[in-house]
Every structure is written in structure tokens, then in C-alpha cells.
Amino acid sequence: MSNQEEAPIYMATVSAPTNIACIKYWGKADKHWNTPTNDSVSVTLDQSDLRAVTTAAASSKFTQDRLWLNGIEDEGAPTNKRFRACVDGVLKLAKNPQKWKGCKIHVSSYNTFPTAAGLASSAAGYAALVAAMSALVDAQEEFPGQLSTLARQGSGSACRSLYGGFVAWRKGGEKEDWSDSLAQQVQDEHHWPELRALILVVSDAKKDTSSTAGMSTSVATSTLLQHRIDKVVPDRMIEIEKAFSEKDFEAFGKVTMRDSNQFHAVCMDTYPPIFYMNDISRMVVRIVHAYNAWAGEIRAAYTFDAGPNAVLYTLDQYVVEVGALMKHYFPETGAVSDYINNAEYIEQVQKFSLSPELLEATDKTGRVPASGDVKQFYYTKSGPGPLTLSMEESNLDPKTGLNTYQP
Amino acid sequence: MSNQEEAPIYMATVSAPTNIACIKYWGKADKHWNTPTNDSVSVTLDQSDLRAVTTAAASSKFTQDRLWLNGIEDEGAPTNKRFRACVDGVLKLAKNPQKWKGCKIHVSSYNTFPTAAGLASSAAGYAALVAAMSALVDAQEEFPGQLSTLARQGSGSACRSLYGGFVAWRKGGEKEDWSDSLAQQVQDEHHWPELRALILVVSDAKKDTSSTAGMSTSVATSTLLQHRIDKVVPDRMIEIEKAFSEKDFEAFGKVTMRDSNQFHAVCMDTYPPIFYMNDISRMVVRIVHAYNAWAGEIRAAYTFDAGPNAVLYTLDQYVVEVGALMKHYFPETGAVSDYINNAEYIEQVQKFSLSPELLEATDKTGRVPASGDVKQFYYTKSGPGPLTLSMEESNLDPKTGLNTYQP
Structure with missing residues (x-):
């Protein structure tokens, strides 16, 4: 194994959209799994104006998991239940799980929602976190929508932001682990271009x-x-x-x-x-x-x-x-x-x-x-689900893995 | 029979309260009978500030039914379904029905609800109409609450203003003619003086x-x-x-x-x-x-x-x-x-x-x-139901039967 100095930093950057529900989610069936009392459905909005941009990095030379939100480190985040559900959940689906053993994760995320606007950014944020982690570790879903079950544990409506177009969140509840509470694309963003x-x-x-x-x-x-x-x-x-x-x-x-x-x-x-x-x-x-x-x-x-x-x-x-x-x-x-x-x-x-x-x-x-x-x-x-961005759009320094985004 | 010139004018004047519901009436079960889809209950308010004052007069020398509201004649009222339901309904309950044969009815009503206040005055108004007619002809209810079934046909919530204190409006519906959709006093105005x-x-x-x-x-x-x-x-x-x-x-x-x-x-x-x-x-x-x-x-x-x-x-x-x-x-x-x-x-x-x-x-x-x-x-x-007032408080001229109230 290479020593810490030489250990590589793996990185992936994505952007993710927000969504606006037409049939509203209001009421949790299970607080632990963050599942809803009813189905909901939303339009995924185009990312050109409102989006979250997230870089996830993994390296064995990182000493701990770290998260920066809009350029400011959130020190409580790495032990936060929502963050862990998304990060650990995606790691379990990694194509090559061995590769990430001993790695710690750095995440930097910002959004283009003006704070003053009061527009909810958590849907885009958690969708971007799951999508960035997924791109980083080349996550393989065991069933369609599995990644959305992870985003859902970050923020309920985030699960719908993993797809473009018109997206339903099926409430689920038939399965013990609520793995059937997931997002399904009803129609993609090209279906109704008007x-x-x-x-x-x-x-x-x-x-x-x-x-x-x-x-x-x-x-x-x-x-x-x-x-x-x-x-x-x-x-x-x-x-x-x-x-x-x-x-x-x-x-x-x-x-x-x-x-x-x-x-x-x-x-x-x-x-x-x-x-x-x-x-x-x-x-x-x-x-x-x-x-x-x-x-x-x-x-x-x-x-x-x-x-x-x-x-x-x-x-x-x-x-x-x-x-x-x-x-x-x-x-x-x-x-x-x-x-x-x-x-x-x-x-x-x-x-x-x-x-x-x-x-x-x-x-x-x-x-x-x-x-x-x-x-x-x-x-x-209406627009697409998460998009993978180039290295140039990364929010983490490829050499140090530290945040580079400044609002 | 005396000739028209000498025919007497019978008069009665009452005041009636408004009421404010605690369980709300919203939805009609039968539009013709003006009955509700659910029971409701209200507090009858004291009449010292907000009340309707109504004089009803009957005479064989009147040539037609007439109504004045706040001093202004409402020429459409005597053929109005709501007005007729109240007036004709009470006449049918007159102790001595023969006495009123050939009589026409004059009514003058005003309320002390400032128009600017936007407070509903129809409950007090129709309760006062029924109570004034009832006092005029000494109406005899065939069952408790019968007068409230008439006020209800004027304005739904008016039925509750026929009693003081805490008054329920039972939705009824067991009887074909909705005579069971009536007001019932739950507690009088002395029950909870605080x-x-x-x-x-x-x-x-x-x-x-x-x-x-x-x-x-x-x-x-x-x-x-x-x-x-x-x-x-x-x-x-x-x-x-x-x-x-x-x-x-x-x-x-x-x-x-x-x-x-x-x-x-x-x-x-x-x-x-x-x-x-x-x-x-x-x-x-x-x-x-x-x-x-x-x-x-x-x-x-x-x-x-x-x-x-x-x-x-x-x-x-x-x-x-x-x-x-x-x-x-x-x-x-x-x-x-x-x-x-x-x-x-x-x-x-x-x-x-x-x-x-x-x-x-x-x-x-x-x-x-x-x-x-x-x-x-x-x-x-909280206050009492309709009160009978003295001749001095009448809104109709005892000699002519014409309105005397000027706002």
C-alpha cells in the first residue's frame, strides 16, 4: 500500500436540480426511514438557474470525513444521521468496495439558490450528495431507484431530484426496510417540452x-x-x-x-x-x-x-x-x-x-x-436529473482535497 | 266587520341577538329547506351592543305586505322566499288564526351592527322577524323549536338566535319536511356568567x-x-x-x-x-x-x-x-x-x-x-334570546303602520 503522502485522491463533481411537487408530500410514515404517508409527484426543474453543485472526494490520506456547505465547513455533518445515510449507503453499492476501504470522504457543496429567495435547497443538496458519491464510487443499484432511497433518507423530496421530468415518489411500506419507498420517473424531461x-x-x-x-x-x-x-x-x-x-x-x-x-x-x-x-x-x-x-x-x-x-x-x-x-x-x-x-x-x-x-x-x-x-x-x-460535471467545476482541491468554493 | 278606516293596527316589537358559532355550519343538506349538512353550536351574544330591532304590525287596512330595513323600504322583500317562509310560517301558528285573516303585514327592522364592521346581521335580523311575528300573533309552537325551523328558512344561523346562552342547531333529516332541523338550548345565558x-x-x-x-x-x-x-x-x-x-x-x-x-x-x-x-x-x-x-x-x-x-x-x-x-x-x-x-x-x-x-x-x-x-x-x-320591547320602541307608526325609523 502506498504511504499517506502518495495516496491518490479520487473525485467526482455533479450538479443536481430541485423539484416542485404537484401532489404534495406532507406527513411521515416512518421517521427513522424518512418515508411518507402518501405518494407524491413533482416536476424536476432545469438546472441552469437553480441547482446544487457537489464534489465528493475519497482518499486514504484524509484523516476524517468532512463537509463544506457553501464554502463553510459544517463540523457536525460527518456524524449527522442524514449525511451518513447517504454517504455510507452509496459506499455499500460501490462497484469495487475494496477500493474504498480505509478511505475518508470529503464533500463540498454549494447551491445557486439565493438565500433571500427562501427556496428550499435541501432536495437539490441531498440529491447532489448521493449523485456525487455515486459517480465517485461507480455505485451499482441492486434495483431501480435504490439510490433514491438513500437520497430520501437525506431529505424526503430529494429522492425525486434524482430523475428529470415528472417524477413520482412511491410511498412504499410493503417491505420491512422501506426499500420500496423510492422515486420513479413517470415521464422524462423531453416528454412535454412546452x-x-x-x-x-x-x-x-x-x-x-x-x-x-x-x-x-x-x-x-x-x-x-x-x-x-x-x-x-x-x-x-x-x-x-x-x-x-x-x-x-x-x-x-x-x-x-x-x-x-x-x-x-x-x-x-x-x-x-x-x-x-x-x-x-x-x-x-x-x-x-x-x-x-x-x-x-x-x-x-x-x-x-x-x-x-x-x-x-x-x-x-x-x-x-x-x-x-x-x-x-x-x-x-x-x-x-x-x-x-x-x-x-x-x-x-x-x-x-x-x-x-x-x-x-x-x-x-x-x-x-x-x-x-x-x-x-x-x-x-423542466429539466434532467443530476449531471456529471468536469474536473474544472470541482469544489475541492485535487491535491489537498480541501474546499475551494468561496461564495 | 269594521270598515277599513276603523280597522285596528296590531303591533309588536322585539329585539334579537346575534350568535357566534363554535362548531361551524358550512354546507347545506337541502337548499329548499335551508338545512345544514352538520350540527353546529353557538354562543348567543348580549343584545346591549349588537342587536336587530323589529316591529311587526298587522291590519286589515294595510293593502299589501311591506318591509323596511334600516329605514329603507325593500320592495322585493314581501315576495322573497325567505321573508315569506318566516311570516307565513308564524301566521300558521297564531293562537287565533281567524283574527289575522284579511290582514296584511308591515315590518320595520333595523340593526345596531355598524355596516363598516362587516359583522353578519342576518342571524339577528331573521330571528327578530320570527320573534316579532310570534309576539304579534301569539304563536303557539306545536313542538319545541318550531319557531326556530322558520327562522332557519330565513337564514340558517338565525335559528340559533331564538335562544340565549349556548345553542345547538340539530341538523335533522329524519323527517320529510325537515321539521327536526331546529335549534335547542344547551345551556341558558346564566349558566356560565364568566x-x-x-x-x-x-x-x-x-x-x-x-x-x-x-x-x-x-x-x-x-x-x-x-x-x-x-x-x-x-x-x-x-x-x-x-x-x-x-x-x-x-x-x-x-x-x-x-x-x-x-x-x-x-x-x-x-x-x-x-x-x-x-x-x-x-x-x-x-x-x-x-x-x-x-x-x-x-x-x-x-x-x-x-x-x-x-x-x-x-x-x-x-x-x-x-x-x-x-x-x-x-x-x-x-x-x-x-x-x-x-x-x-x-x-x-x-x-x-x-x-x-x-x-x-x-x-x-x-x-x-x-x-x-x-x-x-x-x-x-353571552345573553338571552329575543326580548319583547315596549310600544315606545316601535319602528312603525301605530296610526299609519308606516316606518318611523331613520338611521
Whole structure:
């Protein structure tokens, strides 16, 4: 065996996407395995704007496992249950397990989610951790989706970020070890290329209840959640997978909006109640319904996660209209180039002339255009699962294995 | 028979209270009979501040039925189904039916609910109509609660305003004609004299969805409402009637808050969703939970009807503290005497010194004291059902039978 000085450092770097659920995950069936009380399904977002980038390295010359997040070392992480489940889980699937005996692991991860945006980055982060480790050790799944069962132990919704397109998380529970609680790609990112997403980052003073704490309280106190789990979600899963597969936006949008509303209804039925949406979120809902009613069809569908931000799904042919409508009611405070992430889209939105009849309809929501309520727009679409990046994009020094990323 | 000139005018004047439900009515079982999908129960409020005052008159010299509301004649009312159900229904129960043959009915009603307050006045209004007609013709119920079945046809929750104290509305449905959908007094207004209510009138720009339209959409679209009706409300009715009877504020307050939250959860689960509470309403909820957590017991319990106003139930021993706490976070814009309805209560609230530890706890809600979000406080308690007033308080001219009330 080579001495420590000469021991090689193996490295792999990946990027991973976030995802936005259409049928929401809310409630844990098993806290240890981090499994859900119901199936869920989400759209994987394109990584060009919002992604986690993670480098994993292994070497026998490292003296301990280490993790850097956004350039800062997290000293507790290597003993953290979630981190260990992902790292140790992938190591067990290594093609050549002998190669990694005696190695320690270094990981550096950063994400391109502006902290101010309040967009959940844990799904992308844990998906990137599992994907980077998997690339590093050339992990071999024993069954399809096995890697997603590891990401799930990092953060539930992370399992869905291991695939592109439209991805279901099957709740599982038939198997003792919950190995059937895993992600499955329903359709890949090429299936419905016209699908678009517009994220409205909504300003909010109040710190939200964390998802983990919130869903635990909901399971314990909501008298509606179990009915949702047993009677509502199973039908909705069938309905939305069919709608997505048939590219039926009317059906897709309707069930997406209804399930977002039901998730927030369960939060409100929790004791004490949990409020994630605020008056701005609700105004976006009203405008979307007024817009769809004016159009005589569903052209935009909102969904809200555990916070006030709105994600609007729409189609390529309406995304400029939707953006122009939202920008009309929620105009920028400063430069528009700081407000919307895509220059070409900005240009189209600014050129677009909204129908006076549409504005007459949406004005009835009571909204008066005012800046400051929305902080940012992200224009994006569906995209692929984790991507392997080149050595140049690594966040660890190939010679020392130490973090090189500085925010 | 005397000629028209000499025909007498018979008159009766009553006042009737409003009521605030603890277990909410949301969903009609039968639209024609205006019956509910679930039992509900409410506290009848004292009439000294909020009441409807109605005079009913009958005379063979009147040429047609007429109705004045707040001094203005409502020409459509005499053919309105709700009005007719109440007036004709009571006439059928007259002790001496012959006496009223050939008579027409005049009704004048006003309420002391400031329009700006947005407090529902229809419960008090239809209860007063039925009670005034009943006093006029000396109606004889064929079974207890029969008059409430008439008020129910005017406005569902009006049936509960025919009794004081704590009043249940049994949904009925065993009988073809829904005559078993009626109000029953659970406890009278003397049973729990320490109970207090503080109404916070919350400012809101947006016009709410009407209850009738809203509950119809909920019945048609919410996938949670039926579960609430079948599985949740029956247990809650038993629980809250026991709590009220035992004067157990902890249990009474908890089920009241949970049921308010569930009603608004069902509204959110409706498609399109219905929002009655706004950010100010939700802030009141947060402050109440922080206050109760600080106290280590439930000292205040909120409930919200189909609008943003908060009703806080509390006990005599805490009502000054609750008022001082709310006034701290929602101070008056102008004179305090215009802001709170009761001079003695104002004095006590202004003298009260809030615990710094309490404020430290409630500050964590994120609320920063600011005026303008709450328009008015009403301090009140539980009170009796309709009261018969003297001739001096009549709203109709005893000689002409025409309205005398001017707002």
C-alpha cells in the first residue's frame, strides 16, 4: 500500500436540480426511514438557474470525513444521521468496495439558490450528495431507484431530484426496510417540452414552521390529513400521471392547484394551525383563477410549498402572457434585470401587451399594482436529473482535497 | 266587520341577538329547506351592543305586505322566499288564526351592527322577524323549536338566535319536511356568567364570497368536507356541549379554535379556494397561541366566521388582559372611546399592565404594534334570546303602520 503522502485522491463533481411537487408530500410514515404517508409527484426543474453543485472526494490520506456547505465547513455533518445515510449507503453499492476501504470522504457543496429567495435547497443538496458519491464510487443499484432511497433518507423530496421530468415518489411500506419507498420517473424531461414554470419569490417577514416540525404536528393533530392520505391522494396520483403523460394541461393544472390548496388546508387544520401562504400568495391565487376564467381554460396553475412563494406552471404559448400579467400586478422595485432571471424572457414580457379585458377581469381581485410584494421572478422549465460535471467545476482541491468554493 | 278606516293596527316589537358559532355550519343538506349538512353550536351574544330591532304590525287596512330595513323600504322583500317562509310560517301558528285573516303585514327592522364592521346581521335580523311575528300573533309552537325551523328558512344561523346562552342547531333529516332541523338550548345565558367575548373588527379591502355561494362551492368541490361532516363534527358536538356544561374553558376553547381552523381549511380546500381570513386574522391566531402557551393554559380562544373578523372567547378574569394584549398590538387610530364600545372596560384595559414576559413571548409572532389593522373592538358576553320591547320602541307608526325609523 502506498504511504499517506502518495495516496491518490479520487473525485467526482455533479450538479443536481430541485423539484416542485404537484401532489404534495406532507406527513411521515416512518421517521427513522424518512418515508411518507402518501405518494407524491413533482416536476424536476432545469438546472441552469437553480441547482446544487457537489464534489465528493475519497482518499486514504484524509484523516476524517468532512463537509463544506457553501464554502463553510459544517463540523457536525460527518456524524449527522442524514449525511451518513447517504454517504455510507452509496459506499455499500460501490462497484469495487475494496477500493474504498480505509478511505475518508470529503464533500463540498454549494447551491445557486439565493438565500433571500427562501427556496428550499435541501432536495437539490441531498440529491447532489448521493449523485456525487455515486459517480465517485461507480455505485451499482441492486434495483431501480435504490439510490433514491438513500437520497430520501437525506431529505424526503430529494429522492425525486434524482430523475428529470415528472417524477413520482412511491410511498412504499410493503417491505420491512422501506426499500420500496423510492422515486420513479413517470415521464422524462423531453416528454412535454412546452411546460414552463415561473417562480414568484414572495416577501415575508415571518419565519415559517419547518417542514419536519410542521408535518409532525399535522400527523398528530389534523383530523383531515388521514382522509387525504387514504381517500384523496391515490386518485389524484392516477389522474395527474395520466394528465402529464397525455400533456393535458387543463387536467394537470386543476389537480395541481387543488392539491396545493389541500396541503395548505391540512396545515390550517393542524393545531396550532400552520400558515405558509400569506395575503400576497392568496392574491396570486385569485389572479390566476381570474386569468383562467377570462381565458375559458386553465392557462396557469399555481402551487405553493411550505412558504409563501408561488410556482406557476404554464405552457410555452402562455408563459409570456402569464409573466406580463404577474409583472403588471407585482412590478419590480429596482432594475428589471435583477428582478427576472432571463434576459430574453424579460424582453418578451416587456413587449407583451395585456388584453384590457383580461386586466378588467383580474382587477376584480382587488389587486392594485405595487412593487415590493414580490422580490424576484424565476423563469424556468423542466429539466434532467443530476449531471456529471468536469474536473474544472470541482469544489475541492485535487491535491489537498480541501474546499475551494468561496461564495 | 269594521270598515277599513276603523280597522285596528296590531303591533309588536322585539329585539334579537346575534350568535357566534363554535362548531361551524358550512354546507347545506337541502337548499329548499335551508338545512345544514352538520350540527353546529353557538354562543348567543348580549343584545346591549349588537342587536336587530323589529316591529311587526298587522291590519286589515294595510293593502299589501311591506318591509323596511334600516329605514329603507325593500320592495322585493314581501315576495322573497325567505321573508315569506318566516311570516307565513308564524301566521300558521297564531293562537287565533281567524283574527289575522284579511290582514296584511308591515315590518320595520333595523340593526345596531355598524355596516363598516362587516359583522353578519342576518342571524339577528331573521330571528327578530320570527320573534316579532310570534309576539304579534301569539304563536303557539306545536313542538319545541318550531319557531326556530322558520327562522332557519330565513337564514340558517338565525335559528340559533331564538335562544340565549349556548345553542345547538340539530341538523335533522329524519323527517320529510325537515321539521327536526331546529335549534335547542344547551345551556341558558346564566349558566356560565364568566364567559366573555371580544370581537376584533379587522380591516379588509376584499369583498368576501357570500356564505351561501361559498358553502355551495365547498359541498361541490371539497374532498375534505364530507369527512368533516361524517367523522369530525359529531364527536366535537359531544365534546363542546360537555365542556360548556362543565364550564371547562380549556376544552371549550380548544375545540372552538380547532373547529374554526377546520372550517377555514375546508374553504381553502374548495375549488377555487375561498379565503376569509387575512394576514391580520392569522396574526391574531398567532398571538392567541403565544399567549396561551405563555399562560400554560387556554385563556383565550379565537373563532372566525366567513370574514376576517376575530371573535375571542375568554373568561371574566382574563378579559382585561386579553383586551390589553390585543390593544397593545392593534392600537386605536383615533379616540379610544370610538375604538372600544364599553367605557368601563376601556378604563380597565388602559390601566392593565401587561407582563414583560408575556410581551416577549407574543413579540415572537413577528407582530409589531401598528394601528389601522383593526377597526374596532366589541366587548360583550353571552345573553338571552329575543326580548319583547315596549310600544315606545316601535319602528312603525301605530296610526299609519308606516316606518318611523331613520338611521
